[in-house]
Amino acid sequence: MTGFSEETSAEVVTASFAGTPDPRLKRIVTSLVEHLHAFVKDIEPTEAEWQRAVDFLTATGRMCDETRQEFVLLSDVLGVSMLVDAINHRKPAGATETTVLGPFHLVDSPPRELGADISLDHNGEPCVFTGRVSSSDGTPLPGALVDVWQANGAGFYDVQQPGVQPERNLRGLFTTDESGRFWLRTVVPRYYPIPDDGPVGRLLAATGRHPNRPAHIHVIAGAEGHVPVTTHVFVEGSPYLDSDTVFGVKETLVRPVTTVDDPARAARFGVENPFRLLEFDVVLAEVPR
Template identity: 65%
Template sequence: MDDEAEAIPVDFNEHTATQAVQDGFGKTPDPRLHEILTALTRHLHDFVRETRPSIQEWEQAIQFLTAVGQTCTDTRQEFVLLSDVLGVSMLVETLNEREGGTESTVLGPFHMVDSPPRALGDSIDLVGEAEPCVVSGRVLDTDGAPLPDAKVDVWQCNEQGFYDVQQPGVQPSGNGRGLFHTDTEGRFRFRTVVPSHYPIPTDGPVGRLLEATGRHPYRPAHIHFIVQADGHTPLTTHVFVAGSPYLDSDAVFAVKQSLVVDFTESDDEEEAARHAVQAPFRHAEFDLVLNREPTR
């Protein structure tokens, strides 16, 4: 008889369960996958032993996760939203962050469509909202050298707190979005509006979770950035509007003090003309710093 035929089964109980499942993953050929599954089993089983859920509670948990998956669409990622409100997204960002560059934050659930390519100085406000805003700055390396031709992907909500994908037929596709390339001095600039604070979507299972736990769903006003340059680690971050409500209680825990920027009001008509806007307007200026890719 072979070894499998002679093996004596081990009773699956509270004390043997974790080892039995970890042994089941023992032949996983990918070492990293094996490490992750072994740790996941250990922590998940410890959680179950600690909380001792009833069968009904376990079924409710499965139904909740099923509903999260069923809520995902081409323009909405409810699992990302769940990761965000549990602080997992920001924890992953924090653990992977390297010193020297601009601090990173979560991607968020609304980077679901390609940002349209735009020329420097173009407006990403396609509907002509009330108060114009100019955003400008530089993309630099950690030595302060400019990074020309860096990609600067931006997206934001409108003055009412909605992204284009949330209002099809109301906002034109691509409103609040743009893909720019820095000039020879590493500079970027675009016209827009000051975004509003807003609630994350609450009409799905993640919203019901927040309601059940007494948490508010609001995010402070911000603009998203993904910045990429050859030889450098891509950066995913936000710039937050100074003075916005909820800076101290962001629903997805993404605020970092270094990313809070003044959007100052200017009445300078000559400066407004240089930026092709009408005075008064708001202006935010800041640098985005990329770390070099680690050497292998």
């Protein structure tokens, strides 16, 4: 007999895990049981409600396949992905802040020359995207890698529209020049809904939440001797900036798309004057010694 009761449940169940050989796993399952039992005691579910929870988790699992990860979406809309991101990226002040990787980095970005146009379908308003990668102390970082991917002007990634968008549309892997700069041609991304035709979409609908993310370009930047950063630049003025359904927006990551009237600069970027410009500098923390 274990003496299981409403009062002792967490204690009895954690005791059953006392023999877990791996100390990290033991700590995780112990904490899981304590928090899960506290949750159940707080809400006191009816048996029908508990069955609905089981059904929801089952449907979420069955929605997953090679191109769809419904549990990641669930983690995203509950703010858990961003919390895990925050815990794992406590950066020195000054370094560019992180945000979630998201589910659309399914394919490698093709290496491209600086100045290349990554919009292969020309769906959206043309725009130059540029910035400088530097170290926390301001030193420019030549040869840094900048991986960029984004949705088009209609709010879709290439992997969501195979056969409609060209392969590797709006993806590119760039290397900064001797002054640490990168620049490329693209289109202004549009806000978009996360995939909402599954259990997570139904949860959002039932709770009065919209499924949208504000317009953004994904960036992973890395350089020798520095901690790589996975982040976004968000488009100032986009709808949903204050209600990103995955809680990914940070104030320091929002930048305006400006209109530039400067024939010499337009010529350097190889675009017509005037042109639209999005600038985003990236600061990387040095790897701690």
